[in-house]
Amino acid sequence: MTGTIIPVRTASASYDVEIAPGLLAEVGERVAALLPAGPRMFVVTSPGIWALHGEAFLKGFATAPTVLEVPAGEQHKRLATVERLAEQMAEAGADRDSVLIAFSGGVLGDMTGFLAAGYMRGIRYIQVPTTALAQIDSAIGGKTGVNLAAGKNLFGAFHHPLAVYADTAVLATLPDAELRAGLQEAVKAGIIRDRALFEYMDEHSETVLAGDVAALTHVIAESVRVKAKVVAADEKESGERMLLNLGHTLGHAIEAATKYKALLHGEAVAWGMLAAIGIAERRALVTTDEAERMGRVIRAYGPLKNFSANVGDLVALTAKDKKNRSGSRSFVLPIGIGDATVVRDVSPAELTDAAEAMMELRGEQVTA
Ligand SMILES: NC(=O)c1ccc[n+]([C@@H]2O[C@H](COP(=O)([O-])OP(=O)(O)OC[C@H]3O[C@@H](n4cnc5c(N)ncnc54)[C@H](O)[C@@H]3O)[C@@H](O)[C@H]2O)c1
Ligand SMILES: [Zn+2]
Numbered sequence: 001m002t003g004t005i006i007p008v009r010t011a012s013a014s015y016d017v018e019i020a021p022g023l024l025a026e027v028g029e030r031v032a033a034l035l036p037a038g039p040r041m042f043v044v045t046s047p048g049i050w051a052l053h054g055e056a057f058l059k060g061f062a063t064a065p066t067v068l069e070v071p072a073g074e075q076h077k078r079l080a081t082v083e084r085l086a087e088q089m090a091e092a093g094a095d096r097d098s099v100l101i102a103f104s105g106g107v108l109g110d111m112t113g114f115l116a117a118g119y120m121r122g123i124r125y126i127q128v129p130t131t132a133l134a135q136i137d138s139a140i141g142g143k144t145g146v147n148l149a150a151g152k153n154l155f156g157a158f159h160h161p162l163a164v165y166a167d168t169a170v171l172a173t174l175p176d177a178e179l180r181a182g183l184q185e186a187v188k189a190g191i192i193r194d195r196a197l198f199e200y201m202d203e204h205s206e207t208v209l210a211g212d213v214a215a216l217t218h219v220i221a222e223s224v225r226v227k228a229k230v231v232a233a234d235e236k237e238s239g240e241r242m243l244l245n246l247g248h249t250l251g252h253a254i255e256a257a258t259k260y261k262a263l264l265h266g267e268a269v270a271w272g273m274l275a276a277i278g279i280a281e282r283r284a285l286v287t288t289d290e291a292e293r294m295g296r297v298i299r300a301y302g303p304l305k306n307f308s309a310n311v312g313d314l315v316a317l318t319a320k321d322k323k324n325r326s327g328s329r330s331f332v333l334p335i336g337i338g339d340a341t342v343v344r345d346v347s348p349a350e351l352t353d354a355a356e357a358m359m360e361l362r363g364e365q366v367t368a
Contacts, residue, residue, distance in 0.1 A: 001020060001022065001026065002018075002020075003018045003019050003020025003217075004018070004019045004217070005017070005018050006018075006019070006221065006224050006225050006228050008140060008141070008160070008164075008228045008232065009228075009232050010142070010160070010232055011235055012142075012235065013142060015160060015161060015163050015164070016163055016164070017139075017140055017164040017165075017166065017224050017228065018030070018163070018164070018165050018166070019135070019166045019168060019221045019224060020167065020168065020217065021167065021168045021169035021213040021214075021217055022167060022169050023165050023166065023168075023169075024053060024056045024057055024059075024128070024165075024167040024169070024170060025057075025059040026059075026060050027057060027060050027061075027101075027128055027165045027167075028057075028058070028059065028060025028061030028062070029060040030060070030163070030165060031060075031061075031099075031101070031126060031163075032062065034162065034163055035099060035124075035162075037097070038063070039097045039098055039099045040066070040093070040094060040095070040097070040098040040099070041061075041065035041066070041098070041100075041101060042066045042068055042089055042092070042094060042099070042100050042101070043065040043066070043067050043068065043100075043101040043102075043103050044068045044069075044070060044085065044100060044101070044103065044104065044108055044111070044112040044115070045067065045068075045069060045070075045102075045103040045104050045108065046070055046072040046104055046108060047071065047072075048072055049072075049103065049104055049105075049130055050067065050069065052170075052173050053103075053170055053173070054067075057128070065101060066092055068085055068089070070085070070108055072105075072107070073107070074107055074260065076107070077107050077108075077110065077147050078146050078147060079146050079155060081111060081146070082111060082114060082118070082146060085111075085115050086115060089115075089119060094119065094120075094123075095120070096123060097123070098123055099123065099124045099125060099126065099162070100112050100115060100116045100119075100123065100124070100125040100126070101126045101127075101128055102125065102128065102129075102139070102161075103128045103130065104130055104131075104134070105129065105130055105131035105133065105134045105138075106129070106131060106133050106137070106138035106139070109127055109129055109134050109138050109139050110143070110144050110145055110146070110153070110156070111145075111146055112125060112144075113125060113127075113143075113144030113145075113157075113159050114144040114156050116144075116159055117144055117156075117158075117159035118157070122159065124162045125159070125161050125162065126161055126162050126163050126164070126165070127139035127140075127161045127165070128164075128165050128166075128167070129164065129166050130167075130170050130171075130174075131174055131178055131182055132171055132174065132178065132179050132181075132182025132183055132186075132216075133178075133181065133182035133185055133265065133266060134182075135166040135182075135220050135224070136182060136183075136185045136186050136189070136220055136223040136224065136227070137182075137185045137223075137227060139161070139164050139166070140164060140227050140231065141160075141227060141231040141235075141241075142158045142160035142161075142231070142235070143156065143158060144156050144158070144159050145157065151256075151320075152252075152255075152260075158235070158236065166224070168213055168216050168217040168220055169213055171211065171216060172211055177264060177267075178264065179211070180209065180267075180301050180302065181264035181266030181267050181270075182266055183201075183208065183266070183301045184247075184266035184267070184269050184270045184273070184298065184301055185266055185269065186201060186219050186220070186222075187201055187270075187273070187297055187298055187301055188244070188246050188269065188273060189222070189223040189226035190223075190226075190337075190338070191246060191273070191294060191337060191338070191340065192226070192230075192244070192246050192332070192334065192338075192339070192340040193229065193230065193243070193338065193339070193340070194222060194225070194338060195337050195338030196222070197219070197222040197223065197226070198294075198297065198337050198338065200218065200222070201297060201301070202293070202296075202300075205297070205301065209301070230243060230244055242330060242332060242342045243332055243340050243341075243342065245330075245332050246276055246332040246333075246334065246340055247269040247271075247273030247274075247275075247276055247332075248269055248272055248332075249272060249318050249321055249329070249331055249332070250272035250275045250276070250318060250351075250354075250355065251265070251268040251269040251270075251272030251273075252268070252272075252317070252321055253313075253314045253315075253317035253318045254268040254271055254272065254307060255268045256317050257309040257313050257317060258307050258308070262305070262307040262308075263305055263307055267302075267304065267305055270298050270301070270302060271358055273298055274295055274298060274358055274361065275354040275355060275357070275358040276333055276334065276354070277294050277295060277334060278291070278354045278357050279331070279333055279346060279350060279354045280334050282350075282353075283333065285333055285334065285335045285341075286334055286335070286336055286337070287336075290334075290336055290337050293337070294334070294337060304361075304362075306362050307362070309359075311352060311355045311356050311359060312352075314355045315352050315355055318351060329344065330342050330343070330344055331343050331351075
């Protein structure tokens with residue numbers, strides 16, 4: 001079997017993302033072909049994922065990799081966990097040729113990439129993402145890191161994987177809310193760069209959300225294509241890559257205001273996208289029809305869960321966004337459907353209006 005292969009080519013790295021249902025059982029063969037010298041391998045995963053899919057994962061490996069387990073949860077995405085894993089690797093005899101495999105969602109994926117960036121000043125690693133969010137977004141592009149008490153992802157490095165293998169069939173065991181939240185990043189990819197993807201997600205929302213593996217594979221592959229293109233154009237996020245932050249300025253503010261407990265990341269981004277679309281509509285960057293259509297699709301991949309926050313707090317939190325440069329707030333706005341731009345002149349008043357409009361929607365949006 002050969003899945004859809006999407007090349008990622010940046011100034012510092014060149015690798016392929018392969019996407020197919022059932023790919024998991026072939027990862028071992030793929031890795032053996034990629035690394036004929038047969039290095040020591042370490043797989044970082046969490047007990048829940050390993051229990052569900054460890055057996056399929058091991059199928060293609062002639063020699064089983066050493067398993068390093070980390071409990072699931074964002075609270076473990078810390079330097080202390082990276083240190084513990086590095087010590088375990090050293091104790092087990094990992095050397096500079098050893099290879100790490102992240103077999104997990106984005107939390108462990110980011111952390112494993114960072115572990116690989118630092119272990120013996122940098123070793124190779126492979127991503128085998130198991131959530132929609134990780135397959136669409138976090139496993140690609142080389143951003144790795146951990147959280148600090150002061151904020152999310154504040155400590156990390158750019159370190160690209162050697163390859164990414166995304167088995168879309170493993171999404172069948174993902175909780176429904178995680179699937180829907182992850183797919184909001186695909187809606188985002190469509191809005192910023194790929195009208196055909198957006199239209200597909202609109203027309204096939206029921207099939208995609210029912211977990212139809214062909215439909216899911218299409219959506220994930222097309223989203224990866226968007227991310228690969230954006231990252232190729234701007235690896236270190238000085239321009240184009242910022243487009244991936246559509247919905248994230250207010251999304252991150254909502255996550256911070258609710259202490260990361262009320263909403264999943266994609267759910268917060270969905271709210272943030274609605275607000276950004278509102279600003280774009282008021283600036284006549286999108287028509288009312290386009291704004292309504294985008295809102296409808298975002299809600300189709302909801303439900304958008306209710307949350308409590310104060311508009312003033314949300315606006316204040318956007319000023320602290322780590323994407324801001326030299327005090328000016330960057331904001332991504334759609335231009336029609338399939339294009340977007342980064343602006344730096346969204347005023348606090350405009351943002352307050354958008355946040356208020358978003359907060360007013362909450363009561364109506366509790367169900368799909
Ligand atoms: N590096 C990047 O460019 C980038 C981009 C976006 C997000 N991120 C990061 O990604 C993280 C979020 O990742 P996530 O949404 O994948 O969350 P996650 O890794 O926490 O996974 C969500 C939950 O699903 C479970 N799970 C994973 N795969 C499963 C499966 N197939 N079946 C059943 N359960 C499964 C996990 O154990 C976890 O409990 C955040 O830390 C965020 O900062 C990074
Ligand atoms: Zn995101």
